[in-house]
Amino acid sequence: MSELxxxxxxxxxxxxxxxxxxxxxxxxxxxxFGLVGAAAVVGTLRFAGMSQLIPLHTFMSGFAGDVGIPMxxxxxxxxxxxxxxxxxxxxxxxxxxxxxxxxSALFSTxxxxxxxxxxxxxxxxxxxxGLVLYRGIRSKNKPSIxxxxxxxVGSSFGFTGTIGPFNRVDIFHVCxxxxxxxxxxxxxxLTL
Numbered sequence: 001m002s003e004l005x006x007x008x009x010x011x012x013x014x015x016x017x018x019x020x021x022x023x024x025x026x027x028x029x030x031x032x033f034g035l036v037g038a039a040a041v042v043g044t045l046r047f048a049g050m051s052q053l054i055p056l057h058t059f060m061s062g063f064a065g066d067v068g069i070p071m072x073x074x075x076x077x078x079x080x081x082x083x084x085x086x087x088x089x090x091x092x093x094x095x096x097x098x099x100x101x102x103x104s105a106l107f108s109t110x111x112x113x114x115x116x117x118x119x120x121x122x123x124x125x126x127x128x129x130g131l132v133l134y135r136g137i138r139s140k141n142k143p144s145i146x147x148x149x150x151x152x153v154g155s156s157f158g159f160t161g162t163i164g165p166f167n168r169v170d171i172f173h174v175c176x177x178x179x180x181x182x183x184x185x186x187x188x189x190l191t192l
Contacts, residue, residue: 002167003047003048003049004047004048005167005170006047006167006169006170006173007043007044007045007046007047007048009169009170009173009174009177010040010043010044010046010047010173011040011044012173012174012177013036013040013043013173013174013176013177013180014037014038014040014041014043014044015037015177016037016176016177016178016180016181017033017034017036017037017040017176017177017180018033018034018037018041019180019181019184020033020037020180020181020183020184020187021033021034021037023184023188024075024184024187025187025188026075026079026187028071028072028074028075028078028097028098029071029072029075029076029184029187031068031071031098032067032068032069032070032071032072032073032074032075032128033068033072033180033184034068035060035063035064035067035068035071036064036068036069036072036180038060038064039057039060039061039063039064039068040173042056042057042060043057043060043061059109062105062108062109062117062121063105063109065121065124065125066101066104066105066108066120066121066124066125067098067101067102067105067124069124069125069128069129070097070101070124070125070127070128070131071097071098071101071128072128072132072183073127073128073129073130073131073132074097074128074131075187076131076132076134076135076136076144076183076186076187076190077131077134077135078097079135079190101124104120104124105124108120108121125155126152129148129151129152130148132144132147132148132183132186133145133148133149133152135190136148136186139190141186141189141190142186143182143183143185143186143189144182144183144186144187144189144190145186146179146182146186147178147179147180147181147182147183147185147186148179148183150175150178150179150182151175151176151179151183153175154171154172154173154174154175154176154179155172155175157171157172157175158172159172
């Protein structure tokens, strides 16, 4: 039963992230929310009983945290890569940023020990969400601020074990799903 609840939580997390990606005005946000949503789709299948997806889900979740969340943060901070009618406009800063994030995430995955990877995952996610919070505070964008704070609160519970009758990962999934919605609302309100 616990795995089914986790699968439903991850499905909610995925739906919220993918909806945020679909409504994005930024290529960075589209990619960031898309990576997070894709990892959560695989997580949904994993927790629904497809245990052979555990290694893929682990990799994709780490990659989404190392690349996707910082891309979301950069979308807020730079607000680069706005969609113009019919096509994406991608700024040079965005290309360099994406390449750097991907390279550092791959380096982390293949060359760092597990404890070092966990520190890297935490720092890259914190930097990404920190950028959302920074831009939200600077622009007095309440949905962005609320989304960033809620994501940090959800993450603070951790991802393994339980708190009372609740799995920590389930608390994270619900907080994360709401935070993606709020961040998408906040990003839509940003102006250059």
